Each structure stands twice: as structure tokens, then as C-alpha cells.
Amino acid sequence: MHSENSILICADPQRIFDIAADLSQWPAMLPHYRWITYLNRSANRNIVIMAAWRDLPMFTGAKIPIHWTSEQDIDRDKMEIRFHHLKAFTKGMLVVWTFTPTKDGTEVRIVHDLHSSLPFLGKLLVEPIVGQFFIHFIANQTLKHLKVFVERTNGV
DSSP, X not given: OEEEEXXXXXXOXXXXXXXXXXXXXXXXXXXXXEEEEEEEEOSSEEEEXXXXXXXXXXXXXXXXXXXXXXXXXXXXTTTEEEEEEOSGGGTTOEEEEEEEEETXXXXXXXXXXXXXXSHHHIXXXXXXXXXXXXXXXXXXXXXXXXXXXXXXXXXX
């Protein structure tokens, strides 16, 4: 399963990187995030349990609660944030956030890669359900709300 989401944010890449790297702020700025619990915390590496909602637009107000455990690596030199999912349906998934300056702002990209040991099952279930329904949707919500937060607090 491979999924990519990106958005253009009108702000300095370093500012966006610093905000995105601070998971403790996510539930306050990203309304679809329920909570984040740190199991191990340091300046550049964290183990966290992350919890979010997946809206069900066909049922007004209905949401599916999801959560996962992940290792977060903050690479300040490369200006990348990497996650390695440690448990649940997405165990083994690698996630990379990049921040690329453009003439109009910063392109923020999230790439998710999950390799199934059962390729047929992956194409049948993982890609449409885990990949599109959950991961792609939630990553889009994350980027959309991150953009609103950064640009609002950036004076844009």
C-alpha cells in the first residue's frame, strides 16, 4: 500500500516543520485527533499512541475511533519527520513527512508505505480500506487543518 498526500502552506518550512514535529499540540490544532500519549519522549525520538476519528459522511455525526502506536523520528538536518507504526493493522508502515520550499510557500508531503506479506490480500483489503478509507482520508484532514492553523497564526 502506498499513499501520498500533499498541500501548499504559505509559511516558512522551518516553522511548519517545528509545528508538525510537536505531537503534543496535535489534538489542539487538529480536530480529528482525539489524543496523543507519549510512552517515551526525547528531543528527536518518541514512542507515541495516537488516536483520531474517521468521519463517516454518509451518517451525520458518526465517527470511527482509531488508534495506533508509532515511533516518531525527527530529523532536523534533513527536515523530515518519520513514523514507524509498531502495532495494530498498520504495523510496519513507514510514514515520511517532507517540507519543500516553493516560490509560493512550502509543499508539505506525507508518504505512507505498508508492505503486505500477502500481496493479494493487500490489493483486496489493505489498499482500499486501510489505505484509502483510513490513511489517505486522515492524512488529508491533517494537512488541511495544519494549513489552517499555520496560516492563521502566521498572519496569512
